Amino acid sequence: MIFAVMAALLVTMVLALARAFLGPGRYNRILAVNMFGTKTVLFVAVAGFLFGRPEFLDIGILYALVNFTAIVAVLRLTHYRELVSARPEAERG
């Protein structure tokens, strides 16, 4: 069953990656990276069980934290685009 969970997580990571490449515009890509991050947390936790290394859970806590911080950062700092970007207005969303 642990193998099945790991396979499911890898499949979901690839699906999230597909959305990160496709997603028209910024917010779809941010969403995809957020999902990828949370799946990586679970992946590391399950890998710890699979390979018998419970220290991996500390890394899982760290991944959850930095994933959240990166998402908050990109949403907070992306509002400056009105001030300084030369981005074409057609690519919204």
Added chain:
Amino acid sequence: MTTFALINVTLLGILLATALAIARMRALYEATMLAALLSLVTATLFVLLDAVDVAFTEAAVGVGISTVLLLGVLALTRSWEAVTSQRRRLPGLLVVVLAGGALVYASQDLPAFGAADSPVQLHPVTDAYLYESQDEVGIPNTVTAVLASYRALDTLGELVVVFTAGLAVLSVLGPLARPEQTRPGADFHLADYRVIRVITRLLLPFILVFALYVLFHGEYGPGGGFQAGVIFATGAVLYGLVFGLDRAQQVIPSWALWLFICLGLLLYLGLGVATMLLGGSFLDYDVLSPGHPETGQHLGILLVEMAIGTTVSAVMAMIFFSFASRGASR
């Protein structure tokens, strides 16, 4: 294929695809997020290779601090990459192929993965680090023992590098904007939402305690001073992002940051001088506790990790505040 090989192939495929996407993408915010994803996958590969301390540092620095700093820089400049002109593409390709080819050629000289006759297996220092360190230093995490005790001088050099980076950022970007200089009205989008405010307030004590846990538990599990410093700085960054830079600079004033930057390095150097005054060589922790060298080693490693954590956290937090406050005062 074994499970391990299958997982590795999938992750390496993800890595390659993401790297190609980053190279092709002209939208820089999105490229930065994909770079964060790249760091996360690299850190996972390190985890699968059993290099947990390296994975810790890669995740904390590559996804946390590095991404936030890149985003802060993008707020100060254009967020779309200029188109590369046609006549620069061929020389660029040539340089990439030559450099990559040289690296691949050089990597042929490395010993085969896991070969029994590689220098790592044969050299006596491996036995010294893996087995004698248990008698001399006595902590389970050999990486910490090597970093903080056997190669403490190298780690001091790394700390000086971090310190110099902080000084360089300070001298290029100037001192932090004083709280009254940052306009409070223009950029408080996130603080408008009660949910994120409450959640951040709930999480911050846990993040800081987790940083302390990583610092002190670094002798028994993955972690150590550098990772703890980066996690602490990530907490400060989160606070600054959600509640605004002026409040963050009231909570963590510039004089405190400058004090902690210097304090860590002074502690490390002071420990070295103290061991010399007590009769040993520079950073020889055995003399810290005469008669019980193992206790001396424990004490020395603890002090050194605290010094590293202090300076690294203060430098990272200060770099973030410098970058972010530039945008706010435009």
Added chain:
Amino acid sequence: MNPVELLSGVLLGAGALFVVSGGVGLLRFPDFYTRNHAVGVTDSIGAGLILVGLLLQPISWQTAVRLLIILLFMTLTSPTAAHILAHAARRDGVPVWHEGYRRR
């Protein structure tokens, strides 16, 4: 197989199912807000089920405490991330999809 192992297997399987459905939803839904909903909901539920399933495996108390910490963290931050993403997108003017619109 004793009931605790069975329950653990069931929870892990259910969690894996939710996680994959979130990934599929991310690709198939027509608009950012619907995808945000898929990700936010399945992230929290899938992570919760998988972590509780791992808790029921034979583990030491230190591992159990760490799993509980990860569970607490994910429960707090996954919905919050979905919330601020939706609000930020709304503020930025990402258009809402209606029946008959083109997929974006």
